[in-house]
Amino acid sequence: MKFSYKENKNDTGIINDILLRPRKDRRLLSNVPDKERIRKGIDRRGQKILDESVSDSNAFINGNKAGIRYLMQTDIKIRCKSSKGNLTFITRSIDISTTGMLIELQDKKQLDIINEADKVKLQFKILPGSMPEGYEMKVNIDAKKVRNTIDESGKILCGMEFLETLSEYSNRKKDKYFLLTSSLILFFISLFIILMRAESIIYFKFNKWLYLYSIIAAVFLLSRYLFGALYKPVPIDTSYTPGVTIIIPCFNEEEWIQRTILSCINQDYPIDKLEVIVVDDYSHDRSVEKIKDIVEELKKEKRFDVEKRLKYIVQEKNMGKREALCTGVLNAKHDLVVFVDSDSFLDPFAIINLVQPFKDPKMGGVSGRTDVANTYTNTLTKMQSVRYYIAFRIMKAAEAYFDAVTCLSGPLSCYKKQIIIDNMEAWRNQKFLGQRATFGDDRAMTNFVLSKHRTSYQDTAICSTIVPNKYKVFLKQQMRWKRSWLRESIIGGKFMWKKEPFMSLFFYIGLLVPLAAPIVVVYNLIYVPVVHNIFPTTFLVGVLMMALMMSFAQMFFRKSTTWIFGLLFCLYYEVVLLWQMPIAWVTFWKSTWGTRMTPSDIEAKKKKEQKKAAKKFNKKGGIKNEK
Numbered sequence: 001m002k003f004s005y006k007e008n009k010n011d012t013g014i015i016n017d018i019l020l021r022p023r024k025d026r027r028l029l030s031n032v033p034d035k036e037r038i039r040k041g042i043d044r045r046g047q048k049i050l051d052e053s054v055s056d057s058n059a060f061i062n063g064n065k066a067g068i069r070y071l072m073q074t075d076i077k078i079r080c081k082s083s084k085g086n087l088t089f090i091t092r093s094i095d096i097s098t099t100g101m102l103i104e105l106q107d108k109k110q111l112d113i114i115n116e117a118d119k120v121k122l123q124f125k126i127l128p129g130s131m132p133e134g135y136e137m138k139v140n141i142d143a144k145k146v147r148n149t150i151d152e153s154g155k156i157l158c159g160m161e162f163l164e165t166l167s168e169y170s171n172r173k174k175d176k177y178f179l180l181t182s183s184l185i186l187f188f189i190s191l192f193i194i195l196m197r198a199e200s201i202i203y204f205k206f207n208k209w210l211y212l213y214s215i216i217a218a219v220f221l222l223s224r225y226l227f228g229a230l231y232k233p234v235p236i237d238t239s240y241t242p243g244v245t246i247i248i249p250c251f252n253e254e255e256w257i258q259r260t261i262l263s264c265i266n267q268d269y270p271i272d273k274l275e276v277i278v279v280d281d282y283s284h285d286r287s288v289e290k291i292k293d294i295v296e297e298l299k300k301e302k303r304f305d306v307e308k309r310l311k312y313i314v315q316e317k318n319m320g321k322r323e324a325l326c327t328g329v330l331n332a333k334h335d336l337v338v339f340v341d342s343d344s345f346l347d348p349f350a351i352i353n354l355v356q357p358f359k360d361p362k363m364g365g366v367s368g369r370t371d372v373a374n375t376y377t378n379t380l381t382k383m384q385s386v387r388y389y390i391a392f393r394i395m396k397a398a399e400a401y402f403d404a405v406t407c408l409s410g411p412l413s414c415y416k417k418q419i420i421i422d423n424m425e426a427w428r429n430q431k432f433l434g435q436r437a438t439f440g441d442d443r444a445m446t447n448f449v450l451s452k453h454r455t456s457y458q459d460t461a462i463c464s465t466i467v468p469n470k471y472k473v474f475l476k477q478q479m480r481w482k483r484s485w486l487r488e489s490i491i492g493g494k495f496m497w498k499k500e501p502f503m504s505l506f507f508y509i510g511l512l513v514p515l516a517a518p519i520v521v522v523y524n525l526i527y528v529p530v531v532h533n534i535f536p537t538t539f540l541v542g543v544l545m546m547a548l549m550m551s552f553a554q555m556f557f558r559k560s561t562t563w564i565f566g567l568l569f570c571l572y573y574e575v576v577l578l579w580q581m582p583i584a585w586v587t588f589w590k591s592t593w594g595t596r597m598t599p600s601d602i603e604a605k606k607k608k609e610q611k612k613a614a615k616k617f618n619k620k621g622g623i624k625n626e627k
Helices: 044-048 057-066 108-116 166-202 208-230 257-265 287-299 321-331 350-354 379-400 417-422 424-428 441-450 471-492 501-532 537-558 561-575 577-587 599-626
Strands: 075-082 085-096 100-105 119-125 138-150 156-162 244-250 274-280 310-314 336-339 344-346 363-372 413-416 454-465
Touching (some): 075 100, 108 138, 138 166, 166 208, 208 501, 244 321, 257 274, 257 287, 274 287, 310 321, 321 336, 321 424, 321 441, 336 417, 350 454, 363 379, 379 454, 379 471, 379 561, 413 441, 417 424, 417 441, 424 441, 441 454, 471 577, 501 577, 561 577
Parallel strands (some): 244 274, 363 454
Antiparallel strands (some): 075 119, 085 100, 100 156, 119 138, 336 413, 344 454, 363 413
16 A cells, blocks of 8 residues: 655645655554564664663664664765775665665675775765654764665665664764753843843833733743743553544545554554544545545454454534544543544554553643644745744643643544543534634633643654645634634633642733734834834844744754744744734634635635625626616
């Protein structure tokens, strides 16, 4: 079975998404443990990371990931030293892992040179998007030949093992400098912001509301970074594996649904405690056909009881995402349910990590971390990659410090099934100001859970998702998110005061700061320069410091070269996204998605077309009357 990626199509406007391309494993379910415990869940390439006699789960996960090979074709300079002298030649790579790479040699002479060499050094560049984020770098590493073969076409293939892993190499060459640089800069940025707010206190009497806002905003932001830095995920207890049902709602997602289903069933989790239910909400494309194909293919894996653990349901009409999720919950056999979006792909160890916080009996829901799958596609996706990482690793982590995460995100979240059943009718029929709520299902359910239970975030439970690569689609998505954020924040404000005092305070401040931001920006960038003839230096420097804080936090935690796009995102936010908030104030009752044709969107489109037709008709009628 082939799982395709987006293709470039000339003259169609389709943007080519750059995605990781792991080399296809000959085993379809390479991470699923079998009942006989014969299979090993680690590739031989990962043995350098892990001695399987060691029971450390983190070491096992690292060893597993070390064995993943990614397709990467690039020039490789090979320098061989021997008693005969030094020889250098250039060849091409085929794939790469953190422990080695497969290269294609031009002739037997090159193979003989490698065989006779006392020392072999490989020089190459890891291209952005060819390996997980953070590995993009220039490499000059010692290696040794471990095997060579001749393929069907007669090409000589040579397997090279690095004498140190790329993780170790990166830490020695790059990461320590990233860590030192970002740490120092973050310290000075924080100090600078504190000094600026001290100035606000001095000038407080001249404009108490403006300077009060600046002080509150600075304290809010710095506290988020502080508590985010203090956060630690719950470690894996391999003896704790409660029953889990993964529910995937699908609507017109033919491109990604097979990959999503495969990632959900291919989990390192006891097979008798994991089931997957796909609910198609009456898709208009080939989603159902794709679902049936992958389900039938996976059912051939008799060894893993897939037929008993994977099923799909097709709704008779389009009823919305919440109805699809409710259908899945009512058919789930386990006590924990995991919601996964149909364009999100789970890490093989996502579920074992995601369930760990439920060892706390008061825990009601847990969100995993969502990374961007198509980070390196263009500037927009790179900006979103930084934004996503900071939103989860800093903002959600800070809330998790108080067991009060305010949004268990749609791409990957786990709930106690009974809590959803208890609130199902209120959730599926939710109305706000007389309008039915069709989006913001994750925030709405989070409010139901958080009102009586704890919610948390597990940074080690990772999934990746496809983000918009076009600004038009991105802006529609952001408007929808702002509307749901505003609606659910107002609802959440009714009970958040009952939570831990610090968390309650930060919640209400977090509601106030974005709402007032457009007014503050207008005052500083328009009113002050025009009326008082003063250039807003302090305000602009403050915005720059906030942007640098995001960028260098990305560098510190992720060690990624995308950190610079944090600055661009903050600029884009101030110029464009910020001004969606006033629109959200007066339109948050709208129920259209904007990015897909839901029933609400279809109805809105019809009304718009009817108004347009009526206007055109009236205009023509007016012309005739004049004649």
